[in-house]
Amino acid sequence: MALPNQQEKVTLDTFLRGLWEENPVFVMLLGLCPVLAVTNSTMNAIAMGTATTFVLVASSTLVSLLRNFIPKQVRIATYIIIIATFVTIVDYTIQAISLDLYNALGAFIQLIVANCVILGRAEAYASKQKLGASVINALGMGAGFTIALLCLGTVRELLGAGTILGFPIFSANFEPWVVMILPPGGFFVLGAWLLLFEYLKQKRERTILENEGVPNGSQ
């Protein structure tokens, strides 16, 4: 992460960071509410990811543009108003595009405003960096968030209903694992993903230690 006073040059890393190293869901564990609630199907996951990315980019843009005009004491209040505005805009846009999608996502569209990722990005990054860097970084975070949603959405829909995006994948004999679409399923699948990533991370660290000739670590 860039030091607070440094203006960061826009590089590919600015974008890629949000996808893996600083993935908002899997690494920073932020904005979990929509991640679990809306991922009972792949379509909902895509819609929520797109909506959140839009709000993230739009608010980061505005915050970055206005960063020299917002006094320190009222910055959080200002960011929140800006975020709430864009969320309201997204809310009405989705209604205009598809009522079915709107009913499926329900109150969680409006709850995007409480997503810590957006406020966190505004406070930690967009308020200090130039417009270009803020937008690219926001795009990266949004993409990482959407990927995380997709990871959960596809697994839950596949195991819980046997379909992806509504297309049946398994044969008719498949007995769907209904718990996956229900709330406990959300917790289990996210926990499983985190387990997998932790395992991969520890394996990689052990390999690095071995390659450097250090005897096997604390295991």
Add this chain to the structure above:
Amino acid sequence: MDPNSLTFIFLNAALINNFVLALFLGLCPFLGVSAKKETAWNMGLATTFVMLVSSTSAYAINWVLTELEIEFLRLICYIAVIASAVQLVEMTVKKFSPTLFRALGIFLPLITTNCAILGLALFQTFREYDFLQSLAFSVGAGVGFTLALMLMAGLREKLELAKVPTVSQGAAMSLMLAGLLSLAFMGFAGLGGSHA
């Protein structure tokens, strides 16, 4: 039990559709503050209080907005009111119990971005509860939130003494636990009987 009765609304919010375990609201504090029973209890209390204040204010604001037919400003007004309510609670806690204030630390201002509070305001608006129903709803939600937090804290405290594989330590373990709790709470569905 009559689905519009205050008792049913309370039970619904606290158990059947528990805010954390069924509606997925308020997960950040749930995973962050549930390591010790003491902090969990304090957080639960603070959140319940903020919920009560926000619920009442949201009801009043919604009434005004509907009268003036500017409902599209609802979200912005709600979040502004919640932020103010949290400020209020913060100042009150700091004045009356500095120890509590220090114990809660960063989590008090974080209640602002707690989806549970905003979710509470939004749900009570969508379901068109009247004033008493909104009160029952917010008390139930707070109780349910505190209950979930306490259960989680109890489990995690016990687990600290157990041998847990390093791979699953931390968030993964908490999430698995939450999944089991959520599964258990599903047993409450149908509480209140099938309304004749």
Add this chain to the structure above:
Amino acid sequence: MSASDQVPANHTTENQAPPQTPGIKMLITLGGISMLAGLLVVMVVQYTAPFIAENQRIAIENAIIRVIPGATSRKDFLLDSEGLKAGDQDDATGERIYAAYDDNGKLKGIALKAEATGYQDVIRILYGYDPACECVTGIRVLKMAETPGLGDKIAFDPEFLDNFDALEAKLNATGDALENAIHAVKHSNKTRPWQIDAISGATISSAAIGRMINESGQRMFPLIQKHLAELQGGQ
């Protein structure tokens, strides 16, 4: 914190008495942001309003065609114990009903909304009523949050939906209530034309459908029969 690009006045807040300007500056910023926010929101709401209204119209019409076979056009009315009024009056009271007509202008049926609490949350449906045969002609679930794979079968299980092809809803002798209350019975226990065969494993969701149709029917069918001539001539 990025001190370099902040307004100079804020630097001194820590060590001296707070200067007067920041207070006003804060107000101006908040006020300005709020105005900008309000402007943006109003613009978007105005722009999307016609699209949203169109979506809602299409959704209702699709549902009406589903629950009243043969319907090609519709007209809205408001109906309650005070009488039948046209559906486009703003301050009139009454429950909204949708009268559906075929190509010849003949009244095919009336579509009404109904709702009740199911297993998880509220279930809302649109259902059709044919005044001529005094029966329910179909249901379409508009909104529900029932258990996927179990309770949500009420929306698309063909056997369950068959219940509503000609569900009897005759009025009693005095014409002010249903002769037999519509209700759900355990799966495979249906013996009367006014009963609904519940989905096995989803009794509560099925019972909710029965309850809401009964509650709505007891209230609205007598009124519909009373104003039948007006409804028939409505097209």
